[in-house]
Amino acid sequence: MTTNIMETDVLVIGGGAAGTIAAISAAKRGLDVVLIESQGCLGGSRTATGVDTFYGFYTPGEKKQRLVGGIPWEVVTKLYEEGACFERPNTYGAGTGITYDVEKLKVIYEEMAIHAGVKLLYHTYACQVDVQEGNIVGVVIANKSGLTQIKAKCYIDTSGDGDIAARSGAPFEKLKENELQSLTTIFNMGNVNVEEAKKTSHAELVNKMKEGNRSGNYTLPREDGSWHVTPNLGVIQTNMVRVPSVDATDPFALTLAEIEGRKQTQEYVRFLKNEVSGFEHSFLISTSQYIGVRETRRILGEYILTEEDVIHAAKFHDAIACCGAPVEDHTSGVGTRWAYVQGDGFYHIPFRTLIPKKVNNLLVAGRCLSATHGAHASARNSAQCMAMGQAAGVAADHFIQEGKPFSELDFPKLKDALLAQDVILGCLEE
Ligand SMILES: Cc1cc2nc3c(=O)[nH]c(=O)nc-3n(C[C@H](O)[C@H](O)[C@H](O)COP(=O)(O)OP(=O)(O)OC[C@H]3O[C@@H](n4cnc5c(N)ncnc54)[C@H](O)[C@@H]3O)c2cc1C
Incomplete structure (x- = not known):
């Protein structure tokens, strides 16, 4: 039985790469944002599972091109200012990486979130969702205070595993154990x-x-x-x-x-x-604080990004991020499968991959995006997860302002808002 009730504009579930940036992004728009995280720090795979290199900021290949700007790039800039990162050469085919001090990243994420006005809640699990007529009316969280229901106008599932999307009835795909990364x-x-x-x-x-x-x-x-x-x-x-x-x-x-x-x-x-x-x-x-999980649930959203889109450098009218990272598939066996983006070396991640079906006031961002196994093995890179987070935060604001389903939002307006925040949606000249 839940006893406490809390209200907010936006509830972000999971403070990994995607959720941290989604919360910062929404709070920067003046929204009241609560970010809940089951661990005692922000970053998820980026900190708690110990991984210390951002990939996806740059294309691989002879001539590197930076494809992610906005808040994710602000994070990198702060790491450089602190002398806490360096460029890692394209050693294993993933392109130029940015290797950083994990403890510094935890602090930078926290400082940026607090400065933007995000209400952080650590050691807190989202465990239950209440849905009425296709709208989430509350998410029940568990922590040392017991159970609390958080009521928000908009919810962003950045749990990596799509916990809230799945429990609210949004369709998703999860492969058999031996096919998962x-x-x-x-x-x-x-x-x-x-x-x-x-x-x-x-x-x-x-x-x-x-x-x-x-x-x-x-x-x-x-x-x-x-x-x-x-x-x-x-x-x-x-x-x-x-x-x-x-x-x-x-x-x-x-x-x-x-x-x-x-x-x-x-x-x-x-x-x-x-x-x-x-x-x-x-x-x-x-x-690492907990074992690194590459792939679990992927929602089946308004668009499902495919490996063909990735390899053929597909471009979309509703692009919210760019990605040039190769497919890096760690399925069972002793090796790793790599496949590279062709053409001009990058593809678009469409906004529709963040929009679940069947639930109106919910977005996802990060590794639970709507993509096939192969496309996910590229788009899950941390720079892209952060870029998706930034787009989700801005979209939450537009959703609340426009009062329309996510799939009917004025996309040119969303695009302009992202470009105004130095998000890269095509080429560097933009
Ligand atoms: C071993 C490994 C190596 C990798 N190497 C690289 C690399 O070198 N470079 C690169 O760019 N990418 C790499 N990746 C991929 C990349 O790190 C991830 O895909 C990306 O960071 C995922 O970000 P996310 O925010 O979507 O999810 P996550 O990082 O998984 O974050 C989800 C967050 O939600 C929290 N959470 C989950 N469920 C709940 C719940 N119910 N309630 C509250 N909180 C919850 C978790 O604690 C976590 O903090 C690697 C991944 C792994 C696992």
Whole structure:
């Protein structure tokens, strides 16, 4: 039984890359915004799961082009001002990345959210949705105060898993366990002799992993995993662990995945210390606060972005973001599937991919967007998730002002508002 009731203009559910920027964006429009987050920090995959490199800001290829501006680029600018990030070269095919200090990003996200006037609520889960005639009339949250119903004019589901969209009856797709992208526990190691470690090329590292598996001395589920330097001296981060065939919306399966991820971490640490020069005196600093989840539910919205759209650099009249990131598919198996955007090297993410069907006052942003498995493996990059968040925040304001369904909003007006905020929707000259 819920006892408390709270009202707001916009409720944002999940403070990852998409939700943080969605909340900031809506609050900058003067709206009353509550952002709830189950963890004790903002950033989601960007901080709590430890991942420390933004991809998607730039196209891959010979000549890099920046494709994301607006609030996400303000975040990067602040990281540069703090000396807390650097450009990571196009090492593994994902394009130029921006590697940052995770702890600094947490603080920057918080400062920007608080400055914009967002009401933050950590350690809070959205658990139940009340829907009447296709409209959400309240979302029940759980935290140390017990249960509270939050009533908003507009809801933005940025939970990554589309928890609220799914529970409110919006159609979604979730693949079978063995078709979903794998989960990864990110871990950091300290006291690495980085210069020495760099002498082992990625190809040699892969060969060592293969040999380790062949010899029976190690059990390394992913053989093309990598490590990279961080802004902190002697500290490296890995993306090696692979826990396949997990539906991360199943709490029991997710719990087992956490346990498996930590177990694999111990094995990769043993391998690196024993087999890779430069790691001899290193130690495990930490595993991520929670295991990294790449893919769960994707809504089936007003438009479903396809891998064909991605590869053929499709352009849309209702573009809210650009993306040049390749398809990077970590399904089960020891390798990763890559596929690149052709033509002018980038495609549009249409606004319709954020609009769920069957529920009127709800948008999604981030990795639960409406896209096929293949398209999602490109559009889920963090710069694009943040860009979607910015668009969702502005769209929430227009929705409240215009009083029309999201699919009937005056899109040219929305586009003008985004361009006025330095959002990039086509080419840099815009
Ligand atoms: C292992 C891994 C490596 C990656 N590497 C890169 C990379 O190098 N570069 C890159 O650009 N992208 C990378 N990605 C992809 C990218 O980080 C994510 O796709 C993107 O950050 C997703 O952002 P999001 O805000 O949509 O979702 P999430 O980051 O998943 O955020 C969702 C947030 O909602 C909260 N939440 C969930 N459910 C609820 C609920 N019911 N109530 C309240 N809060 C809730 C979560 O705690 C979380 O903070 C990687 C992803 C993973 C998992």
